[in-house]
Amino acid sequence: MGFTILRLMKSVPLSLGLALLAAAVPASASERLTVEVRETAGIRRFSYPAGVLLELPRAVPADTAFRLLDGAAPVAAQFRPAASGSEVSSWRLDWNVSLPPHEARAYTVEYGRDVPPGPKAPRGLELEVGKEVFRVANPPHLSWEVPRVLTGLLRSVRTPELDYVRPDGAGLLLRDRVGGRHRLGATTETVAAAAAAGGAAGGDTKATVVREGPLAIVLRFERVEADARLAGVKSTVDLEFSVAKSWVLVSWTVDDPQGNVSSLGAELQLGLQEPSREAPAMADLGAATLVYAALGPGEEAELRAAPAGTWEVRRGARDWLEPFVAGPVEAGGARAEGWAHLMDRRMCLALGVEDFARETHDRIRLAAGGLVTVWREFTPSGAGPRAGRKSLRLGLHFVPYPPHVTAATSPQSMQAGLEVRVRG
Secondary structure: OHHHHHHHHOOOOHHHHHHHHHHHOOOOOOEEEEEEEEOOOOOOEEEEEEEEEEEEEEEEEOOOEEEEEEOOEEEOOEEEEOOOOOEEEEEEEEEEEEEOOOOEEEEEEEEEOOOOOOOOOOOOOEEEEOOOEEEEEEOOOEEEEEEOOOOOOOOEEEOOOOEOEEEEEEEEEEEEOOOOEEEOOOOHHHHHHHHHOOOOOOOEEEEEEEEOOOOEEEEEEEEEOOOHHHOOOEEEEEEEEEOOOOEEEEEEEEEEOOOOEEEEEEEEEEOOOOOOOOOOEEEEEEOOOEEEEEEOOOEEEEEEEOOOOOEEEEEEEOOEEEEEEEOOOOOOOOOOOOEEEEEOOOEEEEEEEOOOOOOOEEEEEEEOOOEEEEEEEOOOOOOOOOOEEEEEEEEEEEEEOOHHHHOOOOHHHHHOOOEEEEEO
């Protein structure tokens, strides 16, 4: 073929000869990208979920083969199109990374028609889409039930031994500019219950599966509020599940063009044993220092912090919390970290709130009976709610007691993910 083309090129114009030569050389069978992962929070990561959106130089067929290399060694990874169509240029990559504190590692993404398949994960997540609930399972260890309308946030979190959650928690909450409380995801069936609790219900919730695979599953819920007190308010909630961790990462973004939302909150009811003086519930609170407390019947503890860096932990009876541990009196002191453990002698919830009290007034409240509440207040004292985008991101990690043995990670690791970027 090459000899024929060279002879032909002697008798044709140069431009035509180059075109014929290019047509005779096969296109590249594979292409490469470099993905760099960096640990920036000073926490050792064990099989930690990492992910990134890949923007390819050009669209490729939706059935294109991908694999991920750590040096020369292929590693288990999940590649999924991030857009619809027969050819896609945006792809989502998910995989698990182990890194020492402040270390970085470079991976290579290969894709193309001749790329061999990468290794499969030894076990994987499974998704069942039901009429009323999504069921996410990591068999045989753990299963989750999420209401399709998101009322209550989580209906159950089960292992063969334990049921971590009771379905009577309020889930995600909004407060309007006059203090009215609204449950996100309420439907016509829950109007009466919401009204009895002093809130309001209405509107529709759209649920979609954004990403599905053995390593990561992401469910998205979108809702436009129908109540006049929340006019123009639109919520987008992503729930992210990972095969490597028994947690769900909750990312809630609210578009509030008229400034009708003063606070965002989350409420979850754990399935703790009834506390007693002999066997109280146990709480850890991540302030600027670790604060721990035993909570007997009817007792609660609360961490509250302000953007200036001031913080305080209160403890006592439900309707009468008293100062327990206080942070700096003046602004500029060490900030509260914004995480918590609530546990009995069987189970523990590890909770982490991202950007705790960085620009908002934030609270974490723990009750001996298992009620966990988070509030983020966007309205400074004496001022009206501001318009614009508002967000709350938190991690809920469910592990057997004690978490120091079973969690194999820390609440701070949920607050600070890995830094991932694409080079080239």
